[in-house]
Amino acid sequence: MSRTVYVNGVYMPEEEAKVSIFDRGFLFADGVYEVTSVLGGKLVDFHGHARRLERSLGELDMPAPVTVEELLDIHRELIVRNEVTEGMIYLQITRGAPADRDFVFPDPEATPPTLVLFTQSKALIESPAAEKGLSVISIDDIRWGRRDIKTVQLLYPSMCKMMAKKAGADDAWMVEDGFVTEGTSNNAYIVKGGKIITRSLGTEILHGITRAAVLKFAREAQMEVEERPFTLEEAKQADEAFITSASTFVMPVVSVDGVSLGDGTPGPVARRLRELYIDESVKAAI
Template sequence: MSRIVYVNGEYLPEGDAKVSIFDRGFVMADGVYEVVSVLDGKLIDFPGHQARLNRSLDALEIGQPMTDDAYLEMFRALVEKNRINDGLIYLQVTRGNPGDRDFAYPPKDTPQTVVAFTQSKPGLAENPAVKTGWRVITLPDQRWDRRDIKTVQLLYPSMAKMAAKAQGADDAWLVEDGKVTEGTSNNAYIVKGNSIVTRELSNDILHGITRAAVLRLAREAQLQVEERGFTPEEAAQADEAFVTSASAFVMPVVEIDGAKIGSGAPGKIAERLREIYLDEMRKTAL
């Protein structure tokens, strides 16, 4: 069955969906996106993702094409129309179609382009990689300096992901001024004793919605949280490590640049955080 997707107010079979070749998202990467997980047919942490979408749009002065309630209604409709039990919803909002290519922004009354689609992923929360953990390599962070805005400029993260796969790893941790910023599509953490260490919020990293929830739950579980940068060498000497994202939730990391982290197996703290995160998110899903 063909997926039903959303394009500018219409629900269409994916084969009928079209966006102009002059759309700023296509010619300028002038757009933002969000990815919301679906578990048991419900949306995970929708308010957090919606707040970040609004922040990203404001940062780029794109304008807001829909209300929060309209997004929620549209997401729920896509889940229902595509019979999604576990999976993802991808949303992209661009500055729209100015009718031609120009570096200058189009007039402010140019309608934004809004597209969304689902990805069915049965058993999303039962990812077998959780049992073995990810292996990561480190690469220089060569992205632009506003990584806090969730833009569609994803070429370098894609290149880094492929470089990791070429070396038999699962992902890359990006390094700037000697310290890890984040993964290609996730926030990065190490654990030493009872302390979780992760980079502080700034323009240098994406303000992860899963990150915010996991750190809140970690503090509630009486774990120490240090928001600071850490080096790859510090990571190699850590007791354990993990990443967080909307699709991976909490994923253990067991190796960095060929060096085992801790015992080389997923750690207990990452395991516990994943458990309490999924439990909390299922309780509060919309």
């Protein structure tokens, strides 16, 4: 069955959805995006994603095409129209489609932003990968310096995922000056002596919405958390590791560059955090 998608104020079948060839998202990757999870037909941490979206737009001097309240209504309408009980909603805003290609930003009064949303139904809670754990390889981080802005400039992370697949791994962790920054589409963590270690916020990594929630739940559960950069060598010597993202929640990592962590199976900290995150998210979803 065809999905209903949203394009610039109109709900339509996905086959009919179109944007201009002059759209700056297509020509310049001049756009931002968010992915919000759906559990039980409700949105997980919608307002956290909305706040980060506002920040990304502000950093790029890009106007918001709708209010947060209107955005919430659109998300909910798409859930209903597509009968989504579990999965994700993808949202993208670009600087719009001026009359022609130009490096100079168009006048926002004359060129409104492009707003697109669509749903993806997917099992998120029941995950074979969470039971098995992921293997990751390390890749040099050569992305631009503003990784805290959630832009659609995702070519290099996509290439890194393909490098990982070619190496027989599940994903990649990016490394800069010997320190792990983040995964291709997720935040990275290690556990040593029961302590959760993850890179502190800055322009080097995305300010993960799931990251914020997981660290909050960890501290409430009396787990020790240290926010600082960790090296690739520390990762290889960790007791366990994991990643977080809106689409994977908390996902254990069991090997780094072929080095098994702990006994090579998902560790107790990652397992407990995944349980906590799912339980709390289901209760708080709107």
